[in-house]
Amino acid sequence: MKKSFDVAIIGGGINGSSIAYQLSKLGKKVVMIEKNHLACEASSAAAGMLAAQAEIEDDGPFFQLALKSQAMFSSLSNELFEITGIDIEFVRKGMIKIAETEEIAKEVRQQAAFQRLWDPEIEWLDSQSIRELEPSLSPDVAGGMFIPNDGHVQPAKLSSAYAKAAEQFGATILKNTEVFSFNYENDRVNGVKTTIGNIDCNQVVLATGAWASKLMRETGLDLSVYPVKGECFSVKTDIPIINRTIFSDKRCYLVPKRNGEILIGATQIDHTFDKRVTPSGIATLVERASQLVPQIKDAPWERVWAGLRPQTGDGLPYLGEHPLWKGLFIAAGHYRNGILLSPVTGMLMADLLDGRPDENLLSAFRIDRHKTWVH
Template identity: 30%
Template sequence: MPLHQPDVLIMGGGVIGLTTALCLADKGLSISLLDRQSTGQEASWAGAGMLPPGNLQNATTPEARLRSYSHSLWAGFSQRLLEQTGIDNGYRVCGAVNVFNKDEGNLLMAQSQAWTDEGVRFHLLTSNEAIQYVPDLNPAFESTVYLPDFAQVRNPRHLQALRAACLQKGVEIIEHVSEVNLVAADNRILQARLPNRILSFATLCVTAGSWSTSILQSLGVEIPVRPIRGQIVQLQLNKLPFNCVIEHGRQYLVPRQDGLILVGSTQEDVGFEKKNTAEGIAQLLEFAVSLVPTLRHAEVVRCWSGLRPASPDELPTLGAVPGLSNVFVGAGHFRSGLQMSPGTAAILADVICGSETVVSMEGLAADRF
């Protein structure tokens, strides 16, 4: 069989894998990327593309550091992809309204304090101010907060741009790989044997989302990442009733400029069962109408689901894999894979190349469990 010798083999072609491949290619490394199907078809595609703000200067927790670092990169990265590929990923700063009902006063106080401590801009809105952003907002939500720096991106377009950029930089993308045999010697993984070729590499990076667990298990390494299903409904109105993202807890409405509105999402521990259910869709539609009653007139365009890779602390596992000297991992981002992808990829590229990372890895390393 033919032998190929990339510097780095990446297993997993979602947003983390593609962005990491591009960052490593920018550093001059040769990259091969494997996926069990077409790239960008799992959780990366299924999400709503929400990009919350951050302030890296004041970020103190692992989540805040990675979110804020990624936030600082999104605008420039999107512009780079547009200039390189001609594909507009839909990045725009749209703002977000967070709503709280009368029983969530303590939650509002805690979240406001967290935003204040981090230096994230927010404005507590009066009821009259709130309806300027969401005219038909249900008045049962007595407290509202506006985040002016909240942004969004359209996941499928972003993944299309990433794939094109990778190919232009010489990344080899190998799709629909049904079988991979990883060959080890001592504490290193040396080869990946495919049905029709052999890949011999210096470094292996696993970015396969919920499937990262089984890949690493085959190498004798355990990471506690499991799939959590999230269902989304897509609605459409002739005229958008609001232009900003609306969030209530972990549920949201995300408006697109073409009149589409994403309603998400469920959070279900059902293993690798990726499907939509009547119960899940009914809950999402009920939530949407309870938040913005006008949406009862919206057309249901379609629905889908994705499998989010969740870890016990809902934070990703990044960096070197314990016990294997040339294996790295970037997985377990749960609901934040797309929003944290620029920072995650930059960190992985730095770690793989032996460079100092921009943000601390504390709380994100693979040996924390």
């Protein structure tokens, strides 16, 4: 294997793979290095929602970034299928953001009015109207915001498609290979030290999710990226219980997949790398999901799992170049929006490394926005 590349990407999750794909399309010689197997952490644990308008409630750079990325999925789905033959199972049947009580309904109605500025098809539905749309919903729900143009994908398939497409354009993928340090020359990072030896490159991208802070401390920078554990479970039925994603502000969501499985999540436990699933966590989810869709409690059990979302101190991802070391770039801290933001992350980072940064989109996500240094 050659050990000299234009770009080395550390991390084989969905955003690392998206960046590898976009850079490879530009003709860059790319190596993506993953310490385990591809998409083995948050990328494979996610439900695949593209919920820009349900989870982000205020206008600003993050919301605009999410909208831009969400709009890319239709063409991206076709593009990746043509290149790789992988169907990422992009489904756009809409999402309902549930209001469980009349008090919450006031807030959700206001959100619907705001969101119509970006999508005039979004509407508020009262309890009766929402159950005409999804008859399995509990009659106790007060109503909900219907987002007809929302959708979801299969994250593992999307990540695989990015990686395979990158390989089609010449990228090298190293699995079961860990990066434990950088190589430095003057004020630049010009390579990485790995378990199989040194790899030389002109640029390095760190895309290791909840683990990003570990390598960054070596460079004198504290990224404040930390893990948030989320436990999930699923049921599977021959006849669909629901046809659209159901999302609640109680932090419970139900995402129906093509194969009849409904993915239900997720708990939230900060600052832990322990991915073990607990009975109390799953019991809480079962109770919440059953309150929204009573048939869930009698549906056939399928599986349980947990993942680690990469959160940051201010809730915004880091996208940009290291403020001290040239040639070192970071794309991490996407929290609950890693799947949604993967298309735009790949595009923005590829353009940045190619010398064509979109400063308007990237400025809010600068690495040095907090200037937190390790002493």
